Amino acid sequence: xxxxxxxxxxxxxxxxxxxxxxxxxxxxxxxxxxxxxxxxxxxxxxxxxxxxxxxxxxxxxxxxxxxxxxxxxxxxxxxxxxxxxxxxxxxxxxxxxxxxxxxxxxxxxxxxxxxxxxxxxxxxxxxxxxxxxxxxxxxxxxxxxxxxxxxxxxxxxxxxxxxxxxxxxxxxxxxxxxxxxxxxxxxxxxxxxxxxxxxxxxxxxxxxxxxxxxxxxxxxxxxxxxxxxxxxxxxxxxxxxxxxxxxxxxxxxxxxxxxxxxxxxxxxxxxxxxxxxxxxxxxxxxxxxxxxxxxxxxxxxxxxxxxxxxxxxxxxxxxxxxxxxxxxxxxxxxxxxxxxxxxxxx
Amino acid sequence: xxxxxxxxxxxxxxxxxxxxxxxxxxxxxxxxxxxxxxxxxxxxxxxxxxxxxxxxxxxxxxxxxxxxxxxxxxxxxxxxxxxxxxxxxxxxxxxxxxxxxxxxxxxxxxxxxxxxxxxxxxxxxxxxxxxxxxxxxxxxxxxxxxxxxxxxxxxxxxxxxxxxxxxxxxxxxxxxxxxxxxxxxxxxxxxxxxxxxxxxxxxxxxxxxxxxxxxxxxxxxxxxxxxxxxxxxx
Amino acid sequence: xxxxxxxxxxxxxxxxxxxxxxxxxxxxxxxxxxxxxxxxxxxxxxxxxxxxxxxxxxxxxxxxxxxxxxxxxxxxxxxxxxxxxxxxxxxxxxxxxxxxxxxxxxxxxxxxxxxxxxxxxxxxxxxxxxxxxxxxxxxxxxxxxxxxxxxxxxxxxxxxxxxxxxxxxxxxxxxxxxxxxxxxxxxxxxxxxxxxxxxxxxxxxxxxxxxxxxxxxxxxxxxxxxxxxxxxxxxxxxxxxxxxxxxxxxxxxxxxxxxxxxxxxxxxxxxxxxxxxxxxxxxxxxxxx
Numbered sequence: 001x002x003x004x005x006x007x008x009x010x011x012x013x014x015x016x017x018x019x020x021x022x023x024x025x026x027x028x029x030x031x032x033x034x035x036x037x038x039x040x041x042x043x044x045x046x047x048x049x050x051x052x053x054x055x056x057x058x059x060x061x062x063x064x065x066x067x068x069x070x071x072x073x074x075x076x077x078x079x080x081x082x083x084x085x086x087x088x089x090x091x092x093x094x095x096x097x098x099x100x101x102x103x104x105x106x107x108x109x110x111x112x113x114x115x116x117x118x119x120x121x122x123x124x125x126x127x128x129x130x131x132x133x134x135x136x137x138x139x140x141x142x143x144x145x146x147x148x149x150x151x152x153x154x155x156x157x158x159x160x161x162x163x164x165x166x167x168x169x170x171x172x173x174x175x176x177x178x179x180x181x182x183x184x185x186x187x188x189x190x191x192x193x194x195x196x197x198x199x200x201x202x203x204x205x206x207x208x209x210x211x212x213x214x215x216x217x218x219x220x221x222x223x224x225x226x227x228x229x230x231x232x233x234x235x236x237x238x239x240x241x242x243x244x245x246x247x248x249x250x251x252x253x254x255x256x257x258x259x260x261x262x263x264x265x266x267x268x269x270x271x272x273x274x275x276x277x278x279x280x281x282x283x284x285x286x287x288x289x290x291x292x293x294x295x296x297x298x299x300x301x302x303x304x305x306x307x308x309x310x311x312x313x314x315x316x317x318x319x320x321x322x323x324x325x326x327x328x329x330x331x332x333x334x335x336x337x338x339x340x341x342x343x344x345x346x
Numbered sequence: 347x348x349x350x351x352x353x354x355x356x357x358x359x360x361x362x363x364x365x366x367x368x369x370x371x372x373x374x375x376x377x378x379x380x381x382x383x384x385x386x387x388x389x390x391x392x393x394x395x396x397x398x399x400x401x402x403x404x405x406x407x408x409x410x411x412x413x414x415x416x417x418x419x420x421x422x423x424x425x426x427x428x429x430x431x432x433x434x435x436x437x438x439x440x441x442x443x444x445x446x447x448x449x450x451x452x453x454x455x456x457x458x459x460x461x462x463x464x465x466x467x468x469x470x471x472x473x474x475x476x477x478x479x480x481x482x483x484x485x486x487x488x489x490x491x492x493x494x495x496x497x498x499x500x501x502x503x504x505x506x507x508x509x510x511x512x513x514x515x516x517x518x519x520x521x522x523x524x525x526x527x528x529x530x531x532x533x534x535x536x537x538x539x540x541x542x543x544x545x546x547x548x549x550x551x552x553x554x555x556x557x558x559x560x561x562x563x564x565x566x567x568x569x570x571x572x573x574x575x576x577x578x579x580x
Numbered sequence: 581x582x583x584x585x586x587x588x589x590x591x592x593x594x595x596x597x598x599x600x601x602x603x604x605x606x607x608x609x610x611x612x613x614x615x616x617x618x619x620x621x622x623x624x625x626x627x628x629x630x631x632x633x634x635x636x637x638x639x640x641x642x643x644x645x646x647x648x649x650x651x652x653x654x655x656x657x658x659x660x661x662x663x664x665x666x667x668x669x670x671x672x673x674x675x676x677x678x679x680x681x682x683x684x685x686x687x688x689x690x691x692x693x694x695x696x697x698x699x700x701x702x703x704x705x706x707x708x709x710x711x712x713x714x715x716x717x718x719x720x721x722x723x724x725x726x727x728x729x730x731x732x733x734x735x736x737x738x739x740x741x742x743x744x745x746x747x748x749x750x751x752x753x754x755x756x757x758x759x760x761x762x763x764x765x766x767x768x769x770x771x772x773x774x775x776x777x778x779x780x781x782x783x784x785x786x787x788x789x790x791x792x793x794x795x796x797x798x799x800x801x802x803x804x805x806x807x808x809x810x811x812x813x814x815x816x817x818x819x820x821x822x823x824x825x826x827x828x829x830x831x832x833x834x835x836x837x838x839x840x841x842x843x844x845x846x847x848x849x850x851x852x853x854x855x856x857x858x859x860x861x862x863x864x865x866x867x868x869x
Binding site: 049055057101102105106108109110112113114116117118120121124125127128237241244245248252289290293294296297298300301303304305306307308310311312315 | 665672673676677686692695813847850853
């Protein structure tokens with residue numbers, strides 16, 4: 001009973017957050033917006049990699065593709081934003097489904113390399129369509145409005161992202177629990193065994209790619225009209241790696257892991273920024289070329305270290321750490337409980 | 347020559363061997379029998395250094411090898427044809443055999459042994475430049491044994507050489523095993539085919555769920571009614 | 581004649597791709613790991629050479645050799661600290677680890693050397709050689725020569741030398757290799773040491789063209805992957821052939837359909853992997869069920 005109550009309170013707090021947060025913490029809302037949109041992509045990627053076992057190192061490409069499709073629909077063709085976003089998702093899903101076919105013949109290393117190439121190819125190809133994507137200079141998607149309310153502020157957009165996230169989480173959880181989800185896991189664990197059980201590799205591999213691309217496309221559409229500036233070069237290897245780090249750090253195969261990972265990695269740069277700013281202000285390392293460079297770019301090394309530490313010591317991710325902590329807590333509680341019962345009482 | 351004394355071994359928390367003692371004298375063929383899961387392969391793994399015993403000791407020529415790594419044990423004179431053959435499928439027969447003699451420095455000796463091994467296994471000689479993956483099951487088993495022999499071991503460990511092979515090929519292989527033994531190599535033979543093993547070996551040990559159930563001269567065990575009932579099909 | 585010159589120019593770029601691909605393919609062939617950090621290792625080794633030359637006053641070839649030594653040790657350390665503990669982990673873990681290394685090496689390089697590009701000297705200077713109507717620049721010839729020599733050297737190593745056969749054996753079946761007495765850990769260390777050497781060689785020869793900066797290998801890496809895929813990821817001669825072929829094709833595409841030049845390599849990866857995953861000279865790896 002208390003757990004449900006906690007969830008309700010937590011949810012209410014999340015809903016209230018944009019309203020109560022003071023002006024000085026505007027950056028927090030912005031970071032949360034960004035992190036939650038990335039979380040949406042991560043949830044999709046997690047279904048592909050964590051559940052279905054298909055490695056994808058170029059997933060930012062789907063996000064970028066979705067972003068431009070959404071922009072094109074909304075600002076070039078004139079479709080209302082509220083339709084553009086899901087349509088962008090579906091168009092991205094078609095692209096994902098298309099990538100699923102070559103992926104049928106590949107696995108492991110070769111799939112990783114192929115998706116890497118794909119991740120580089122798509123932005124380059126998008127670049128060629130300057131009329132649509134603006135080439136290297138990019139384009140400026142508009143701010144969405146609903147019943148006269150303009151979603152130009154990060155706080156307002158927060159609700160938009162939240163609603164999308166909740167819906168997509170619900171869908172993801174249902175996929176995981178369904179026959180499709182089980183087929184994905186069979187696929188991940190042993191392609192040969194799955195085939196022997198009558199699971200069509202073609203059907204489920206392409207489906208996994210399509211679903212994950214849908215998520216990325218939707219997030220891309222939201223992103224485009226949040227940032228109000230996109231260019232093909234924005235959706236490159238850096239974001240793909242970030243996504244990959246998130247699902248590994250959070251816990252492969254879990255939806256909550258994707259969200260936890262996204263929040264962690266989204267807020268980490270702020271933490272390092274605060275630390276380096278305070279160090280810089282103290283003037284301690286003003287003369288050091290090395291330290292000045294460290295201040296400029298500590299996230300990359302941190303992300304790398306995190307990746308390696310997770311893989312070596314915490315392969316099941318942060319959610320597993322949480323689970324272990326709870327189990328430890330529970331066993332201690334039970335042990336204490338047993339001691340508290342007086343002798344003679346059953 | 348080889349002596350296991352009160353050896354116990356585990357996979358993680360599961361104990362696979364409990365208090366096993368056995369001996370392989372110089373130049374003899376010793377069989378290790380038992381049902382699936384009795385611990386026969388585990389015993390070989392402990393001897394070869396793939397698994398370290400939790401208790402007890404393994405000595406070879408009086409030297410304690412219980413804590414040594416596989417790659418250090420092999421040069422001492424022990425070679426194994428493992429479970430599942432484990433040949434190098436991407437390498438040619440010739441290259442597989444070359445790898446068998448990896449630890450040896452005497453070029454002339456290696457050349458001689460190559461000829462000897464190829465005379466034992468004429469089929470391999472025909473397929474010298476073929477890649478391991480193209481060999482049949484029986485040929486792969488022969489290659490695995492041949493590869494082990496290229497190390498000129500004093501003790502040959504054989505894990506289920508008859509598994510999955512046609513009876514005629516099995517017969518050939520066992521003839522070769524006897525031949526090799528007649529030239530002085532001791533053999534520790536793990537086999538599910540108890541009949542064949544007891545006809546080939548001098549001495550035998552029978553394992554049951556990780557413990558030593560019975561042991562004795564092979565001829566005696568063959569006549570033993572218990573053994574006959576359980577392992578030789580009555 | 582213009583076509584022939586385009587081809588030569590393609591070979592020039594192609595030999596750089598080949599050099600970058602060699603290390604990748606070597607490590608994949610012998611330790612079954614796709615080293616995503618290979619490019620960063622190349623960059624780091626090149627910076628070491630640069631520092632030796634500029635701050636240490638070491639002449640070019642001396643700095644080259646010392647950088648190779650550094651790179652070999654670097655490679656061996658990476659194998660020992662990051663790769664070896666993951667030898668029993670699933671494939672995805674090692675992949676992630678090399679991605680992590682990519683980030684770390686790139687980031688630390690930025691900390692040490694900053695973010696401004698610097699010019700890097702070539703090993704050979706002098707007037708280009710003219711044969712018929714064709715022009716061959718000296719660096720081009722050097723790069724081609726190095727690529728071809730390395731290709732032959734590794735081909736010989738793997739086919740004829742015991743260490744080469746042992747490396748292939750270790751790559752295939754570590755247990756069986758141990759059973760014949762191979763010190764698999766040592767072999768793997770040597771493999772990664774060689775991989776490091778190849779990386780630094782590639783970096784030092786590529787830097788004059790791309791200028792030396794922490795991101796110099798970014799695009800080159802993908803070309804290296806394409807070259808490896810094209811030639812067959814299990815074949816070192818394949819890496820060289822793939823690289824040269826890629827360079828030439830890319831140049832020709834650039835000549836006739838300029839807009840497609842940039843995405844060409846990337847699209848090629850996907851196409852080759854669909855239709856001929858083993859590449860031109862590689863072998864299809866059969867999976868054990």
